[in-house]
Amino acid sequence: MKILVTGGAGYVGSTLVPMLLEQGHKVRVLDNLRFGGQGLLPCCQNRFFELMLGDVCNEADVKKAVDGVDAIIHLAAIVGYPACKKEPQLAQAINVDSTALLLANRNADTRFLYASTGSIYGSIPDYICNEDTPRAPITLYGETKAKAEQLVLDAGNGIAYRYATAFGVSNRMRLDLMPNDFTYQAVKNRNLIVYEGGFKRTFVHVRDMARSFIFALERWDEVKDDVYNVGHESMNFTKEDVARKIMEHVDYYLHFAEVGTDADQRNYEVSYEKIRRKGFETTIDLDRGIAELVRAAKLISFQNPFTNV
Structure with missing residues (x-):
């Protein structure tokens, strides 16, 4: 497959992209390299790797990036409560508006995999959240991700993954987790x-996050048009x-x-029972x-x- 990974130079992307290349996929990364691109340096050895330096909020860049791809893995985001609070307008633009832009410019048969977050559940101490639990985000980060995942579900031929809190070592390390x-x-x-x-x-290792995207690509007809919590009890x-x-x-x-x-x-x-029933385990x-x-x-x-x- 030819796969576009937005934000592919980031924490999750720099773990996922090498995995996709190892499986023989052609991978195009759209990233503005705001935090550098060193995490992808080993990928340059692979002739199926392509870096497109650009902006997911720029329609010309997006149109060029989605051209000819079979799947889009949308990782580009302003991630976390502090970062979104610091730059609220940028959070809205990248977390929500870029999602709409990518969906509007993809072909209908292009698969769309969206990285959402368990933060959309907010603070609910009295019971265990599942995919049917009402969204109740208490931060701008959670609010923007909730809006974007709804766009994905409404558009069809997509999935949204609500990830647990990420952790672990990545080629593009983060110490704010x-x-x-x-x-x-x-x-x-x-x-x-x-x-x-x-x-x-609840926590999920960054390599398991990357594995979950590969899992969805391999079982697309079984998992598409739905939302899943990704992690383990x-x-x-x-x-x-x-x-x-x-x-x-x-x-x-x-x-x-x-x-x-x-x-x-x-x-x-x-609860992570739903994705486990599909066959995915961390x-x-x-x-x-x-x-x-x-x-x-x-x-x-x-x-x-x-x-x-």
């Missing part, structure tokens, strides 16, 4: 302060659980603060993911020019 951030602080600072340790999240953990799991790998000081709050108030458990648990994050943290270094320590 909670398990990644906690692990980095534990390794580098040897201490961690956790607010609202009882808040529960065994990966529902509180923030305290994650911090204590890191302690099994790193000797550090852990403090639970009674004062202070996390601005992102998500607190929920999620493969990387929290312990394995934390172990690789510890190894990666030792390779990452930031120098503060205003300190002598």
Whole structure:
């Protein structure tokens, strides 16, 4: 297949694109390289890899990018509560408007795979969320992703994946994801302060996220025109659980603060039975993911020019 991956140089894309190439697909990446393109350097060895430097909000770029492709995997987004709050207009443009633009310019038979988020459920502590749970986003990030996934479902020949909180090592690393951030602080600072340790999240490794797209491409007729939570019930953990799991790998000081709050108030458990019935299972648990994050943290270094320590 010839596959367009928007935002392919990002955290998930730089993990997914090499997997697609390994399977023999032709992959075109549309990305503005806002965070650099180093994560895709190994892909340049493959003659089926194509980088299109452009903007998913620019119709000319989009028309060129969708030309001749069999499937579109739409990863380009302003991701997370803080980033969307910082640039709300850009979040609307990339998370919602670009989705509409891609859908309007694709051929009807072009498959559309959309990366949504469990953040659309908001804060629902009293029961387990499934795909029929009403959307109740409490952040701009959740709101924009909810709007975009509805566009995909209304357009047909598409799927929306509501991912758990991503974590793990990627070629384009992110340290703003909670398990990644906690692990980095534990390794580098040897201490961690956790607010609202009882808040529960559900997690999915970035490689399992990439695998889920390949799964959908291979079983398109079985999964299309629907929405799926992607993760596993065994990966529902509180923030305290994650911090204590890191302690099994790193000797550090852990403090639970009674004062202070996390601005992102998500607190929920999620069911993943629907996609499991289709045949998809995650493969990387929290312990394995934390172990690789510890190894990666030792390779990452930031120098503060205003300190002598």
